[in-house]
Amino acid sequence: MSLEVIGLKKTYYNSDKKRSNVHVLQDVNFKVKDGQFISIIGPSGCGKTTLLKIIAGLEDSTEGKVFLNGEELTTSREQIGLVFQEYALFSWRTTLRNIEFGLEIKGVKKKERRFAALEYIKKFGLSGFEHKYPRELSGGMRQRVAIARTLINNPQVLLMDEPFGSLDSQTRNSLQEFLLKIWRKRDETVLFVTHNVDEAVFLSDQIIVMSERPSGIMKVLDVPCPRPRDRTSRICNQIRKNVLKYVIHDRWLNPHSKIPFVAPF
């Protein structure tokens, strides 16, 4: 399942004449191979979320196309799942009923979808919390529920928008390991937005570095670390150093940067 993005542009037009239109994405092109784990990293406000929303079909692009397995994605985005930073769980539904939401929409019978949801609950370490509401769960658990809710639909591409951004670092580390464990068994293509270089290096096969607004792709870096990875191994550190060269936000302050400065506006 390859995902390809060609010539994607996004401009927010301002109806207020005094203010200019905001060019968020400018000519974004990339191709993701089947079953790869890709991180997208870039300065805040660079349109990473917008990019994911366009791929997920939640927003229209101003220009450009998204292809999945060579076919252009139009309105139907059933093959694509999205996990949000803020979990976006349905507060009135228990863990079980949140996870089975997608199957309920599909019209799967109650008994079957309950069975499937319980499988996920077991696999995701949520046993005992089936009938709890989201407010009764910890942040890490909520995000596991949200991931299960998305994966139960068996998407071909899993988009994740800073999914661990609001978790403390310990929970974050354990969820990263958890995510890798799940992913290695399933082989979905993952597009993972983050602003955390360590996270990107630990998780991904490839890292896409985006430039400041109007954003394009500044650099695509391979992460040739063998899996399972050790966060503190020399090769990981080296890659981290390399990635950091590209993401130091204020390039004026970075004497090692060989990247030409591009005016952000």
Add this chain to the structure above:
Amino acid sequence: MKSVRRCIAPLSLIIGWECLSSYEIIPRYKLPSPVEVVVGFKYILLIGMPPGFHLHNHLIYSLYRVFIGYTAAAAIAIPLGIFMGWSTQLRELMDPIVEMVRPIPPLAWIPIAILWFGIGIKSAAFIIFLGVFFPILLNTISGVCSIDPILIEAARTLNAKTRDIFLKVLIPAAVPSIFVGMRIGVGIGWMTLVAAEFTGVKTGYGLGYMIMVARDVQRPAEILAGMAVIGSVGIFINKGFRFVEAKIVKWE
């Protein structure tokens, strides 16, 4: 300990009141003593006001009027509120009417209600309808409007169609604030009822009517007893609503 502390103020108020009454500092024909109010309560309970018209029948009639007006208001306000919250066009269309009618106190409708429906259950129910309608409508609209857009996006990425989003996301998300509207509405409805019965009932039953009769025959103890009943029933209804709310809205 907390409940003991909560009793101190009302108890001392009643004791102080009783003392002031027994030393004739408060004239009895204006404010009867607590003991006299209890006697008055016994009177409306056992003999009736006017005699033969017992308290429980007054209560049943009042509750019946509120029930009719309230049910009609909720049955219209909740669906209308959901659609007005959902559709910006409908909201823009209806909003001027709502804003025009809403500030008119329900009691100001009494004369025209009597003209339209005559004196009786219909006009009383109509007044209650008006009192209940707007709190429910406005709370329902705001419940639907204030839904976090990310929940709708999440539902869409889970392949929900518009219909699913409406039924499975919007409505459940609005339930807590619909309940708030229903609870505020019933309180206002109950208050409106008593006033509606002052003028909207000529003979027969109703708590408001009962205390007006007591005034006509110069029985302040029975008036106060009637007021106490109205207040207690109000508290009871509110408690009942909170109970149901807590049973249904378990997630908040």
